[in-house]
Structures are given as C-alpha cells and as structure tokens.
Amino acid sequence: MATQSASRLAKLAATIVDSIATLESSLQVHGVPSPSFDEDAPTLLPRDTVDVRDAIIDCAAEIQDMLQGPLDLMYRHGSALTLWEFNNCVSLQAITRLKIANIVPSGGQTSYTAIAKQTGLHEQAVRRLLRHAMTMRVFREPEAGMVAHTQASRALLDPVANDWVGLGTEEMWPAATRMLDALQKWPGSQEPRETGFALANGSDRSIYQILEADPGRALRFANSMKAYMLMQEYNSTHVVNNYDWASLGQVHLVDIGGGAGHVSVELATHFPNISVTVQDMENMFEGADSQIPAELQGRLKYMVHDFFTPQPVKADVYFLRWVFHNWSDKYCALIIKALIPALKPGARLILNETCMPEPGAISHWREKYIRSFDLSMGASFASYERSIDEWKALFAEVDQRFKFQGVNGATDSALSLIEFIWVSEE
Numbered sequence: 001m002a003t004q005s006a007s008r009l010a011k012l013a014a015t016i017v018d019s020i021a022t023l024e025s026s027l028q029v030h031g032v033p034s035p036s037f038d039e040d041a042p043t044l045l046p047r048d049t050v051d052v053r054d055a056i057i058d059c060a061a062e063i064q065d066m067l068q069g070p071l072d073l074m075y076r077h078g079s080a081l082t083l084w085e086f087n088n089c090v091s092l093q094a095i096t097r098l099k100i101a102n103i104v105p106s107g108g109q110t111s112y113t114a115i116a117k118q119t120g121l122h123e124q125a126v127r128r129l130l131r132h133a134m135t136m137r138v139f140r141e142p143e144a145g146m147v148a149h150t151q152a153s154r155a156l157l158d159p160v161a162n163d164w165v166g167l168g169t170e171e172m173w174p175a176a177t178r179m180l181d182a183l184q185k186w187p188g189s190q191e192p193r194e195t196g197f198a199l200a201n202g203s204d205r206s207i208y209q210i211l212e213a214d215p216g217r218a219l220r221f222a223n224s225m226k227a228y229m230l231m232q233e234y235n236s237t238h239v240v241n242n243y244d245w246a247s248l249g250q251v252h253l254v255d256i257g258g259g260a261g262h263v264s265v266e267l268a269t270h271f272p273n274i275s276v277t278v279q280d281m282e283n284m285f286e287g288a289d290s291q292i293p294a295e296l297q298g299r300l301k302y303m304v305h306d307f308f309t310p311q312p313v314k315a316d317v318y319f320l321r322w323v324f325h326n327w328s329d330k331y332c333a334l335i336i337k338a339l340i341p342a343l344k345p346g347a348r349l350i351l352n353e354t355c356m357p358e359p360g361a362i363s364h365w366r367e368k369y370i371r372s373f374d375l376s377m378g379a380s381f382a383s384y385e386r387s388i389d390e391w392k393a394l395f396a397e398v399d400q401r402f403k404f405q406g407v408n409g410a411t412d413s414a415l416s417l418i419e420f421i422w423v424s425e426e
C-alpha cells in the first residue's frame with residue numbers, strides 16, 4: 001500500500017509539473033500574467049486553460065488529502081474548504097456584514113486599530129478574524145498590525161460580490177446547520193417551509209416568504225443572483241455560446257423567472273432575431289425598464305407573472321434559467337403544467353440548469369462544488385440538483401408530449417442548456 005501511494009504521489013506531482021508548463025505557455029500566448037493573490041491579479045484565465053487548470057487543482061487537492069491523516073482530512077474538509085463551511089463563515093461573515101473591504105484603501109493599507117474603530121469591534125476580535133481570513137487569502141498583513149487588499153478582498157468592494165458572500169454566511173450557513181434536523185423532522189418533504197432554512201429562522205414559512213418580509217434580505221438575495229454573472233462558471237456568455245440561437249429565425253422568447261432580465265439582455269443583444277418578454281415577480285423589476293439598452297427598446301419588455309398561474313403569452317421559446325432547481329418535483333410539475341395552455345406545436349422549452357454528473361465523471365473539485373450546491377438547495381428550498389435522467393423523468397411525468405431534444409454544456413459552465421419540444425397536434 002505504501003509503495004502504491006508513493007507512486008501515485010509521484011504521478012500526481014509529475015502531472016502538476018507538466019500541466020503548469022502547459023498553462024504558463026498558454027498564458028504567454030494570451031499575454032496574461034501568471035496567477036497570483038495580488039490585488040490587481042487577473043480574475044479570469046483564458047477559457048482554453050480550463051482542462052489543464054482542472055488537472056492541476058485536482059492533483060494538488062489529492063496530494064493534500066493523501067498526506068493528511070483521516071481525522072485531519074475530515075477536519076479540513078468540514079471546517080476550511082469552501083465558503084459555505086464553518087469557521088470560514090465566521091470571518092467572512094464579519095468582513096461582509098461590517099463591509100471591511102470598504103475600510104481598507106485600494107492599493108494602500110490601514111491598521112487593525114482603525115478597522116476596530118470604524119466597525120465597533122474590539123481590536124483583538126478584528127485581528128483574529130482578519131488573520132483567519134488571511135489564511136484564505138482574503139486580505140493580507142503587509143507589515144505587523146496593518147491590513148491591505150488581496151485580489152479576493154478587493155473583489156468585495158463590489159457590493160454585489162459582498163452581498164453574495166453575505167448570502168452564504170448570513171442565510172445559507174445557518175440553514176445548512178439545521179438541514180439534518182429538517183430531514184429528520186420531515187423525511188422526504190417537498191415543502192419549502194419544511195427546511196433547515198425555516199428551522200434556522202424559527203419559522204414555519206418558506207425562504208421566499210421569509211425574505212419577502214424583509215426588504216434588506218430580499219435585496220441581498222437579488223444582488224447575489226447578479227454576482228453569479230461575475231463568475232466564469234455562471235457567466236451568461238455560456239447561454240449565448242452554447243446554443244445555436246440564430247438558427248431559430250425570428251422568435252419570441254419568454255424568459256420565465258428571468259429576474260431583472262440580465263440574461264435576456266445578453267441574448268437580445270447578440271441575436272437580433274430574438275424578441276424577449278422577461279417575466280418575474282413585481283419587486284424584481286424596480287428600475288429595470290430604465291436599464292434596457294436603447295438599441296433593445298421595443299424588443300425587450302417586462303411582464304409581472306407568477307409562474308404557478310397559467311402562462312398568458314403564446315411564444316416560440318420559453319427559457320427558464322435556474323428556476324426549477326429552487327423547487328421540488330411537486331412544485332416543478334405545477335410550473336410546467338401552468339405552461340401547457342400556452343404551448344403551440346413545436347414550442348421549445350430551454351432550461352439553463354445544472355446536470356448533476358455521475359460520481360467521478362467530472363473533475364473532482366467541480367463535482368464537490370455541484371454537490372455542495374445540491375445540499376444548499378436541500379437546506380433552503382427542499383429541492384435538489386437533477387441529473388439529465390431526472391430532468392427527462394420530471395417532464396415525462398408531467399406530460400409525454402414534452403420531447404427531450406438534447407443537452408449542451410461546456411466544462412467551465414456550471415449550467416447546461418437542456419431542450420424539450422412540445423409535440424402536440426393541438
């Protein structure tokens with residue numbers, strides 16, 4: 001066994017060396033500097049480096065796991081691996097709630113004393129929280145007692161990014177700590193009011209009702225959805241690039257649960273053949289009209305519509321991005337049924353959702369990320385991330401006239417485009 005793991009270690013190390021050489025030569029070709037934690041380091045690396053980066057990240061993680069004893073391994077994964085977990089959440093919660101990124105000058109530095117003064121925390125608390133965050137490369141201590149930005153802490157200057165981390169630490173984390181209690185209390189429940197989120201809030205209401213009652217929390221949630229656009233895995237360019245929208249000809253597309261319409265704006269901008277109606281709840285559209293680019297006026301409009309009620313628009317394409325993953329099968333079926341009265345033969349339903357992979361089928365770190373998301377969906381929404389077979393089964397169960405057409409994805413996209421066509425003779 002010892003020899004086996006030694007040779008596995010050597011193989012992993014060799015893969016890392018080879019892959020880093022490939023990565024660096026690709027970065028040179030693109031004129032992109034080598035990655036670092038510097039405040040002004042590039043945030044996104046070229047897309048053609050995705051596979052080689054995955055190999056490096058997975059090999060490095062496997063080495064780290066292999067060299068730790070089993071208890072250390074569980075401690076690290078349980079407490080320190082991702083944003084959503086345990087003590088990481090304590091220091092990140094402090095940073096986001098107290099907006100500490102805004103206190104530290106960009107390109108400069110400030111003292112723990114000054115941060116303590118502005119936040120009202122005891123200086124010792126500021127020091128221990130920030131020094132913990134620094135082990136995640138969030139802020140750095142350029143000289144004793146002083147705090148400066150890193151690339152990650154500077155990202156939190158964007159209020160949308162600060163809200164996204166805040167959503168993790170203030171909402172998802174408490175829900176996660178009560179998830180198992182909810183699973184034991186309500187085995188197999190599909191009800192969003194029977195979740196870890198409800199228990200953590202001491203409520204018998206759903207996350208939607210709880211957030212709706214508190215405008216500040218609702219805004220943080222809405223901003224967090226926008227933050228995903230800043231990430232390579234969720235960027236809307238994947239929606240634009242991974243489907244042949246031009247081939248549809250002149251079409252009317254309804255973006256159901258489209259939020260403030262950020263994805264629709266991208267689609268309509270790139271494809272003049274598409275006119276769009278964005279549907280969502282009323283509060284999502286505040287000020288949205290004024291943000292429609294001039295060239296899209298007349299081709300993109302907003303409509304308040306509750307997707308549990310019959311769809312009023314007869315369109316060619318219904319696009320649902322990241323809507324169904326918030327709902328259990330029971331409620332997804334209601335959303336799908338509400339669409340049927342509007343469907344004409346050949347109407348397309350295009351979903352942009354995660355396709356949960358088989359265990360081990362994709363890069364280990366990507367699988368971990370998706371499975372963490374899946375647990376969060378369970379903790380807060382009583383829902384789950386579906387595999388392609390589960391997507392097919394969901395639609396087949398509602399109505400056999402939904403014909404599965406195909407699924408498109410890309411390694412660096414967390415969401416796939418899944419297409420169904422309505423094959424009815426009317």
Ligand SMILES: C[S@@+](CC[C@H](N)C(=O)[O-])C[C@H]1O[C@@H](n2cnc3c(N)ncnc32)[C@H](O)[C@@H]1O
Nearest residue numbers: 225257258259280281305306307308321322323
């Ligand atoms: C996870 S967000 C996805 C938003 C957007 N499609 C995106 O990809 O960023 C889910 C969306 O569903 C909307 N939503 C929730 N319940 C709804 C309902 N009953 N009718 C219409 N929209 C609803 C929310 O307001 C939110 O904008």
